[in-house]
Amino acid sequence: MPAAGLPFDKMGVMRASRVLQLALLGVLAMTPAGAAPKKAKNVIIFLADAGGTSTLNAASIHGYSKAQSLYVQGMPHIALSDTSTNSAWVSDSAAGMTAIVTGVKTENGVISMGPDSVRGKKDGKVLKTLLEEAEDHGLSTGVITNVNIADATPAACYSHANDRRSAGEIFLQVFRPKYGNGVDVVIGAGRPAVYKAVKESGEDLDAVAAAGKRQVRSALADVPAGELRPIVVTNTEPDVPAAARLAIDRLSKNKKGYFLMIEWDAHTDNPQKGLNNLVGLDKLIREIAGTVNLKETLLVFTADHSFDLRVRAGRKDEPLLKGLDEWKEKTAGKKPAYLDLPNIRLFGSHTAEEVLVAAEGPGSERVQGFMPNTRIHEIILRSWGWWPGT
């Protein structure tokens, strides 16, 4: 029976329009502004080598005399990442970075090959890295480090080897890519060591580079303005912020997007240097977050493993590293495995506890809770929309 005495036909029209209205409301409710699947065009990984949570704590105090003053400590999405390897609780940079960029936990010393590798003896399964995924999809790619460019962390992005010590074999893979045209921007240190290692592999680095119409430059200042794929291998530590600015300038010319990994070593065997490096990396992240478009650029900060440094005492009005000069005098000529200052204690080794993952930009909301380091790989692929089935 029609209600309110309305004729049947009018009631039918009213019902139909109400149904349409409700359906539209439903669609709108499912896709409010901003809830459309967010995809990243560009991804930048900032890697503080050995920059665990206790080192972040110390770096904030060292740099700002204040807790939680680092940019990464204010990023909107954070998680704690397990860095254990396939078989060990404590990771080195090779296994740690391999897990992050390939999604597979392997063995210490192994560069982007599976746990079926035997270090120095047998190749394992070659694992496709995030950098290679980006190359495969036509994006531009880059790797920056303040240490040797063939060292484990950068190597895990662009190469595959059963032993991190095979620097010649590793660096030559810059010129022999499996996907796309290979890594586009390469900036790091270790020039004499890299040239020597390549020579020991029976090749001449400059000749290999020239055959690929590239040049291995020795300083950032030598890179011509128009060069889109610079390779810079310096004698001393490169200026990481200057390298990052140069890399982003070149990589962002690709309309499809880019992948960039920036490593800044935060080992604190030398606590002053390690903590300064971490404060420097954090400042760089703050700068880049303020210059790139965060609607299309995913920023991820993490460490490959933690380090045994602890703040164990100290007043808020005194320098964290007080007593360091006296310690250096006292231990001159010796090489103690530990450092014992009034406010800091450290043993020169990696440790197993979880490290921070902090992120912002499209897809960063997936960074949450306790998670394995391999999930960083999944989160980045999902952000790009390349995770299988998404």
Ligand SMILES: [Zn+2]
């Ligand atoms: Zn490391």
